[in-house]
Amino acid sequence: MRVVSGNYGGRPLKTLAGKTTRPTTDKVKGAIFNMIGPYFDGGRVLDLFAGSGSLSIEAISRGMDFAVMVEKDRLAQEVILDNIKMTKESEKFQLLKMPADRSLSVLTEPFDLILLDPPYAKEEIVKNLEYLQEQRLLTEHCIVVCETDKTVELPDKIAQLELTKQKVYGISKISIYEF
Structure with a gap:
């Protein structure tokens, strides 16, 4: 696995061995960013189930300013910290180990990009997005990227967010929501 494009393009990323995380393939990662960008002029990203940190590192590589990565698994946290070190710009990242x-x-500032790839997709995604909106943690131009198993059906609307794009890549489904 590697960073696909941007400032860190081509650099290798570590992944977690075993089945506790499902790393997003380079092909799917490239497709996600082509759907939403592919490049950014600043902004804040929240990666709520960070895994290896690959998606948030890709977002920073492509122009986002700052990423908050959330991960509860200790082994995954170590991988994220190694991957952040690879960027040589650790000040652009915050890892919440919880x-x-x-x-x-504990989040207080709004985000421009939300990345969601939870283990129990539909229930977590709907609940998390409703909460983030209630707490005003999404900017008015926020883009939300949800990665799920292709069999998961997400609603067309979650509070004020509307499904704008959806595409299946192998076993993964990418759903994009915007205000």
Whole structure:
């Protein structure tokens, strides 16, 4: 696995061995960013189930200013820290070592990009996005990227967010929401 494009393009990323995380393939990662960007002129990103940190590192590589990565698994946290080190710009990243639910109560500033790839997709995504909106943690031009198994059906609307794009890549489905 590697950073696909941007300032860190081509640099290798570590992944977690085993089945506790499902790393997004380079092909799917490239497709996600082509759907939403592919490049950014600043902004804040929240990666609520960070895994290896690959998606948030890609977002920073492509022009986002700052990423908050949330991960509860200790082994995944070590991989994220190694991957952040690879960027040589650790000041652009914050790792919250806690479950996603708990992290939501400590977030205070709004985000321009939300990345969601939870283990139990539909229930977590709907609940998390409703909460983020209630707490005004999404900017008015926020883009939300949800990665799920292709069999998961997400609603067309979650509070004020509307499904704008959806595409299946192998076993993964990418759903994009915007205001």
